[in-house]
Amino acid sequence: xxxxxxxxxxxxxxxxxxxxxxxxxxxxxxxxxxxxxxxxxxxxxxxxxxxxxxxxxxxxxxxxxxxxxxxxxxxxxxxxxxxxxxxxxxxxxxxxxxxxxxxxxxxxxxxxxxxxxxxxxxxxxxxxxxxxxxxxxxxxxxxxxxxxxxxxxxxxxxxxxxxxxxxxxxxxxxxxxxxxxxxxxxxxxxxxxxxxxxxxxxxxxxxxxxxxxxxxxxxxxxxxxxxxxxxxxxxxxxxxxxxxxxxxxxxxxxxxxxxxxxxxxxxxxxxxxxxxxxxxxxxxxxxxxxxxxxxxxxxxxxxxxxxxxxxxxxxxxxxxxxxxxxxxxxxxxxxxxxxxxxxxxx
Amino acid sequence: xxxxxxxxxxxxxxxxxxxxxxxxxxxxxxxxxxxxxxxxxxxxxxxxxxxxxxxxxxxxxxxxxxxxxxxxxxxxxxxxxxxxxxxxxxxxxxxxxxxxxxxxxxxxxxxxxxxxxxxxxxxxxxxxxxxxxxxxxxxxxxxxxxxxxxxxxxxxxxxxxxxxxxxxxxxxxxxxxxxxxxxxxxxxxxxxxxxxxxxxxxxxxxxxxxxxxxxxxxxxxxxxxxxxxxxxxxxxxxxxxxxxxxxx
Numbered sequence: 001x002x003x004x005x006x007x008x009x010x011x012x013x014x015x016x017x018x019x020x021x022x023x024x025x026x027x028x029x030x031x032x033x034x035x036x037x038x039x040x041x042x043x044x045x046x047x048x049x050x051x052x053x054x055x056x057x058x059x060x061x062x063x064x065x066x067x068x069x070x071x072x073x074x075x076x077x078x079x080x081x082x083x084x085x086x087x088x089x090x091x092x093x094x095x096x097x098x099x100x101x102x103x104x105x106x107x108x109x110x111x112x113x114x115x116x117x118x119x120x121x122x123x124x125x126x127x128x129x130x131x132x133x134x135x136x137x138x139x140x141x142x143x144x145x146x147x148x149x150x151x152x153x154x155x156x157x158x159x160x161x162x163x164x165x166x167x168x169x170x171x172x173x174x175x176x177x178x179x180x181x182x183x184x185x186x187x188x189x190x191x192x193x194x195x196x197x198x199x200x201x202x203x204x205x206x207x208x209x210x211x212x213x214x215x216x217x218x219x220x221x222x223x224x225x226x227x228x229x230x231x232x233x234x235x236x237x238x239x240x241x242x243x244x245x246x247x248x249x250x251x252x253x254x255x256x257x258x259x260x261x262x263x264x265x266x267x268x269x270x271x272x273x274x275x276x277x278x279x280x281x282x283x284x285x286x287x288x289x290x291x292x293x294x295x296x297x298x299x300x301x302x303x304x305x306x307x308x309x310x311x312x313x314x315x316x317x318x319x320x321x322x323x324x325x326x327x328x329x330x331x332x333x334x335x336x337x338x339x340x341x342x343x344x345x346x
Numbered sequence: 347x348x349x350x351x352x353x354x355x356x357x358x359x360x361x362x363x364x365x366x367x368x369x370x371x372x373x374x375x376x377x378x379x380x381x382x383x384x385x386x387x388x389x390x391x392x393x394x395x396x397x398x399x400x401x402x403x404x405x406x407x408x409x410x411x412x413x414x415x416x417x418x419x420x421x422x423x424x425x426x427x428x429x430x431x432x433x434x435x436x437x438x439x440x441x442x443x444x445x446x447x448x449x450x451x452x453x454x455x456x457x458x459x460x461x462x463x464x465x466x467x468x469x470x471x472x473x474x475x476x477x478x479x480x481x482x483x484x485x486x487x488x489x490x491x492x493x494x495x496x497x498x499x500x501x502x503x504x505x506x507x508x509x510x511x512x513x514x515x516x517x518x519x520x521x522x523x524x525x526x527x528x529x530x531x532x533x534x535x536x537x538x539x540x541x542x543x544x545x546x547x548x549x550x551x552x553x554x555x556x557x558x559x560x561x562x563x564x565x566x567x568x569x570x571x572x573x574x575x576x577x578x579x580x581x582x583x584x585x586x587x588x589x590x591x592x593x594x
Contacts, residue, residue, distance in 0.1 A: 009357075011356065011357050012359060013356050013357075013361070014356070020373060020377075024377050024380065024381075027377075027381060028380055028381060028384045029384075031381055031384045031385050031388070032384045032385075032387070032388045033388075035384075035385050035388045035389055036388040036389075036391065039388075039389055039391075040391070040393065040394050040512075042394055042395065042396050042397060042398065042512050043391075043394050043512055043513075044394075044510075044511050044512045044513075047511060047512070047513065048388075051387075051388070051391075052384070052388070055383065055384065055387050055388075056384070059380050059383050059384075060380075063376055063380070075353075075354070076364075076365060076368040076369075076372075077372065078354045078365075079354050079356070079361065079365060079369040080369065080372065080373070082354070082356040083356070105511070105522065106518070106519065106521045106522040106525075107521055107522070107525065108437075109437035109438040109439075109525065109529075110437070110438040110439070110525035110526070110528060110529050111528070111529070112525060112528070117521055117524075117525060118521070121520060121521030121524050121525070122520060122521065126567070126593070128517065128520075128566065128567040128568070128593075129520075129567065132517070133521065183517075184517060184518055185517070185518050187516065187517035187518075188392065188513070188515070188516030188517050188518055188519075189390075189391060189392055190392070191390040191391075191392070193386060193387075193390045194387070194390065197383065197386070197387070244350070245351065283353075284351065284353040286353060286355065291353070291355060293353070293354070295356060296355040296356050296357050296358070
């Protein structure tokens with residue numbers, strides 16, 4: 001949670017996470033180059049390294065893209081989501097080293113500018129001249145913008161919706177990289193193992209996203225307008241509320257989280273975390289606050305503000321309990337507006 | 347109060363044991379799967395040639411310099427079983443046509459780095475190291491009579507293919523081949539014989555002069571080339587009209 005600028009908000013988990021990540025990347029590169037040279041000692045080391053970094057980057061990209069839906073399907077995956085931005089930056093660095101090696105190996109050393117060479121050496125609709133490098137370069141630029149703006153500084157300044165939209169470009173980068181691989185190295189490395197691995201990766205990512213999307217359908221359908229008071233909508237029965245576990249609904253087009261806490265208090269706040277638009281309705285009431293499952297940002301249920309010294313705040317909603325039903329006003333209060341919790345007779 | 351559901355908060359010092367155990371298992375699973383991918387992908391790569399590039403190992407060479415069908419040195423003595431060496435310049439540059447003309451059929455000494463595979467070798471000549479020792483008392487390389495042929499293969503630059511890059515062929519290498527050919531490195535047609543052995547054919551124009559720009563657009567693509575095949579020394583040389591090259 002944000003108080004003042006920090007390059008990285010290190011904590012014990014992030015340190016362990018990054019140590020494992022660096023060790024895993026080093027092991028990956030060592031196995032790729034070591035096994036490659038053991039089988040074919042005349043392989044050019046630069047080309048083997050170029051391929052090792054590329055395969056490491058695209059493997060990591062698949063893991064990054066899989067973590068989101070996996071965490072929606074099973075919250076046990078949330079620890080891997082918590083530090084996903086570090087995976088993203090590491091993946092960009094791997095892709096950058098791959099491209100630097102490719103440029104040094106294939107494009108440097110002639111009279112032509114190496115960057116110009118990337119765009120001019122392949123041109124044409126033929127498979128053999130398809131400009132696969134242009135797609136790789138484009139993907140790298142997207143990954144660069146994402147890595148450069150991955151810090152909370154940019155998240156706060158761009159605002160979560162803009163930042164989120166920008167970072168959804170990872171799917172465009174993924175498609176461009178699939179084209180880069182399919183029309184590049186797969187034109188020379190014809191073992192069915194490569195096409196199979198790539199196909200499995202694509203199907204896996206698509207399958208996980210479709211499965212997650214299917215699971216979300218109907219979860220946050222618009223709550224019906226209350227018959228007696230059309231300023232309020234009927235969100236759920238009081239009996240639907242488990243203590244400390246929020247209930248997600250859609251009110252007036254906004255995602256909300258209704259929470260019963262401290263025994264008999266019931267409040268309703270926005271279901272969208274100010275940090276990364278995380279799903280607060282999938283969080284829990286912890287340490288006196290509704291806590292976001294993604295990065296642990298916290299909001300007090302009665303006024304939507306983060307505990308001091310943190311400064312985040314989200315909209316609150318007026319709420320009342322009538323005949324065992326939870327009714328929520330269909331217009332949010334400004335972020336941080338205190339609302340007296342309803343008291344449930346349970 | 348209902349039983350508390352385990353919940354992960356990253357900034358807390360210790361996650362719940364059940365979450366911690368799952369995270370360890372998931373991380374281990376992803377790690378093992380990733381390392382299997384690394385091993386599998388690298389092990390399944392196509393065979394590369396036995397070519398070598400003795401980068402950083404500059405040697406002295408002496409022999410007779412010949413300007414065509416490509417700049418070559420006929421060495422005074424065999425080196426690794428080879429006597430004929432193509433000559434090229436550092437990076438993606440061919441041997442200077444001016445120098446080749448100036449030293450044609452002269453006895454020379456030069457410094458350079460050896461490049462070569464099982465079939466042919468090449469020297470990357472260090473700039474300004476060629477010393478002429480006068481007109482050679484030698485006859486040009488023996489040349490066979492021509493045979494009309496049509497051969498299917500891939501046009502590449504000879505320098506990368508002979509050992510600077512392994513692999514130095516196919517689509518990922520196309521940009522490099524284009525730069526090398528533009529820089530004046532002799533093009534060769536790499537074709538597979540019926541026995542599955544790779545054969546290299548030096549490509550020159552019908553008049554025996556070097557061609558580079560004319561074949562660039564076909565680099566690293568499957569092509570069919572028709573022309574006249576001759577043997578010059580131990581090199582296979584294909585005399586072609588570039589306009590007759592066909593993609594297939």
